[in-house]
Amino acid sequence: MSTGSSDPRAARSRDIMLATARAVMLSEGPAAVTHQRVAQQAGVGRATVYRHWARPEQLLLDVMVGADLPFFRSPTRPVRAWLRRELRRLADQLATPEVAAIAFTLVQGAIWDRAIAKERDRFVSTISDRLVAALDLATRAGELTPSDDLSGVESRVVGPIVYRTALEAAPVPDQLLEELLDSVGRWRHS
Amino acid sequence: MSTGSSDPRAARSRDIMLATARAVMLSEGPAAVTHQRVAQQAGVGRATVYRHWARPEQLLLDVMVGADLPFFRSPTRPVRAWLRRELRRLADQLATPEVAAIAFTLVQGAIWDRAIAKERDRFVSTISDRLVAALDLATRAGELTPSDDLSGVESRVVGPIVYRTALEAAPVPDQLLEELLDSVGRWRHS
Numbered sequence: 114m115s116t117g118s119s120d121p122r123a124a125r126s127r128d129i130m131l132a133t134a135r136a137v138m139l140s141e142g143p144a145a146v147t148h149q150r151v152a153q154q155a156g157v158g159r160a161t162v163y164r165h166w167a168r169p170e171q172l173l174l175d176v177m178v179g180a181d182l183p184f185f186r187s188p189t190r191p192v193r194a195w196l197r198r199e200l201r202r203l204a205d206q207l208a209t210p211e212v213a214a215i216a217f218t219l220v221q222g223a224i225w226d227r228a229i230a231k232e233r234d235r236f237v238s239t240i241s242d243r244l245v246a247a248l249d250l251a252t253r254a255g256e257l258t259p260s261d262d263l264s265g266v267e268s269r270v271v272g273p274i275v276y277r278t279a280l281e282a283a284p285v286p287d288q289l290l291e292e293l294l295d296s297v298g299r300w301r302h303s
Numbered sequence: 304m305s306t307g308s309s310d311p312r313a314a315r316s317r318d319i320m321l322a323t324a325r326a327v328m329l330s331e332g333p334a335a336v337t338h339q340r341v342a343q344q345a346g347v348g349r350a351t352v353y354r355h356w357a358r359p360e361q362l363l364l365d366v367m368v369g370a371d372l373p374f375f376r377s378p379t380r381p382v383r384a385w386l387r388r389e390l391r392r393l394a395d396q397l398a399t400p401e402v403a404a405i406a407f408t409l410v411q412g413a414i415w416d417r418a419i420a421k422e423r424d425r426f427v428s429t430i431s432d433r434l435v436a437a438l439d440l441a442t443r444a445g446e447l448t449p450s451d452d453l454s455g456v457e458s459r460v461v462g463p464i465v466y467r468t469a470l471e472a473a474p475v476p477d478q479l480l481e482e483l484l485d486s487v488g489r490w491r492h493s
Contacts, residue, residue: 210414210415213414214411214414214415217407217410217411217414218411220407220410220411220469220470221404221407221408221410221411223472224400224403224404224407225400225404230472233470233472234472237470237471241471262478262482264476264478264479265463265467265476265478265479265482267466267471268462268463268464268466268467268471268479269459269463269479269482269483269486271466272458272462272463272464272465272466272467273455273458273459273462273463274458274462275462275465275466275470276457276458276461276462276465276466277455277458277462279410280410280423280427280465281427281431281457281458282413282420282423282424286454286455288452288454288455289454289455289458289459292452292455292459293459296486
């Protein structure tokens, strides 16, 4: 996807743009990663960004590969309120065409390509691990009495949001988020 | 995707293969639609099928466009047992690379292409309507006391299956299906 990788100056400029784009992605989510934004932030012309990544999803794919995932990081208490915000952010991000494109480029590409499948697996297990860690925290803090069986809880909490945004192309109402939160167990003060 | 559409014999042969492929898809699910199967069933050589559709997903895409969806048709009682079978079949179908490929070709293509988005919407609203109709039947038959709020029920029932098969690339355990069934309300004899 990049050009001029044999030219050390071009390679360095590419590294700077990528690092900038990753910082934007982590602080504001994938949808904020635009050519214009990266150009401004990295102090280069927009044409320079386009020379390395002709299309927005190419830039975003390079940003995502190997990057940390900007969802469900660092839970805070009360966990239910934190989780509600994280789920809302995930829903809003998946509703943007750019983030949906990158998510389903991974899902689609993973069907036939082992390397892409590994990236997909990394994202999915990160989400799963973080969600379980957050529910553990809520349980230890006495905020949550979890359901008897939490196996597959990530699919029951995140799956409906993916289905609603990507397949139904519909907004995720707050009420649905509350139902997803309720489904993991009994919350105190909920 | 087809060749020889100006030749009436080739066009007729293509129509026959497509009709055959649709019949296979409806009776056995999308994963059963292979070049070999269509060739046998339509009484043509395998090379003929390949001449019209070079790759399996091209055949399957043409089959799916405008076709009925082979899921959640004609509920029978007891509805819970029927729904469990349908969800299991959906999970097993989505676990095959060919069906996953077609599903996410629709999801991915729909992001930028209005015509594909219309196909995706048609499939998704069919699933939604049929699921709601089945739950209505169960309710009228006294089999189910539905939850207070069934809005978004399709995302809560089908979303986890899509997430589990396509994103986690993991099998859908029976236990998860039972939990999804439990989430729609209180079932009699469940």
